[in-house]
Amino acid sequence: MKTTPSPQPQKTTLTLTGMPGAGKSTLGVLAAKILGMDFMDTDLLIQSHEKMRLSEIIEQKGLDAFREIEARHVAALKVSHTVIATGGSVIYSEKAMENLASQGPILHLALSLPELAKRLGNLDERGVVRKPGQSLEALFHERMPLYRKWADAEITCDGLSMDDLLCRIRQIFPPLSP
Ligand SMILES: Nc1ncnc2c1ncn2[C@@H]1O[C@H](COP(=O)(O)OP(=O)(O)O)[C@@H](O)[C@H]1O
Ligand SMILES: O=C(O)C1=C[C@@H](OP(=O)(O)O)[C@@H](O)[C@H](O)C1
Numbered sequence: 001m002k003t004t005p006s007p008q009p010q011k012t013t014l015t016l017t018g019m020p021g022a023g024k025s026t027l028g029v030l031a032a033k034i035l036g037m038d039f040m041d042t043d044l045l046i047q048s049h050e051k052m053r054l055s056e057i058i059e060q061k062g063l064d065a066f067r068e069i070e071a072r073h074v075a076a077l078k079v080s081h082t083v084i085a086t087g088g089s090v091i092y093s094e095k096a097m098e099n100l101a102s103q104g105p106i107l108h109l110a111l112s113l114p115e116l117a118k119r120l121g122n123l124d125e126r127g128v129v130r131k132p133g134q135s136l137e138a139l140f141h142e143r144m145p146l147y148r149k150w151a152d153a154e155i156t157c158d159g160l161s162m163d164d165l166l167c168r169i170r171q172i173f174p175p176l177s178p
């Protein structure tokens, strides 16, 4: 039997989740800068590992295949001192989310449905993972409980500038600040 507890892996990442268009990629890089952390966008990680642009993966292999590829890469991701901007569909993978949660807190960037509709425009052109013909509203209601299930904190981003959001991040996660 062990006499000393095994060291717990340090939780040093900050993962951003949320619907496409919520601002994960844009805010993530700025948050990394002010927190003195590295930055990773899992969409870019997938592109680099697959040696294809995200749009090519989706066009040539389809949305279901993209979802599996995303789940595989994010479930295998191991980083530290890093702000991670995820792709919105990673929330469908329990294994990927467990892996992200094991490395640090998860912040859900929430945005209201009307604001999302304004930011996203045509869903087909953006390659959003959804069932054929599924509306943005239906997708929003399908995903919202999943984002909330995994989130340690949530910011509703409507009407907030990048500076407002960075301020909120500093307030919520002071231990991550240098
Ligand atoms: N707080 C914000 N206020 C206004 N526009 C924003 C804000 N956050 C992001 N955006 C804009 O929304 C779009 C989507 O942002 P992006 O970071 O790509 O989102 P995600 O990575 O969550 O899909 C971009 O055009 C970005 O400039
Ligand atoms: O939510 C989604 O279905 C997707 C979101 C995208 O990333 P962003 O959330 O960064 O836009 C990208 O991973 C892919 O187009 C699928």
Ligand SMILES: [Mg+2]
Pocket (backbone or CB within 6 Å): 024, 025, 026, 043, 085, 086, 087
């Ligand atoms: Mg993004």
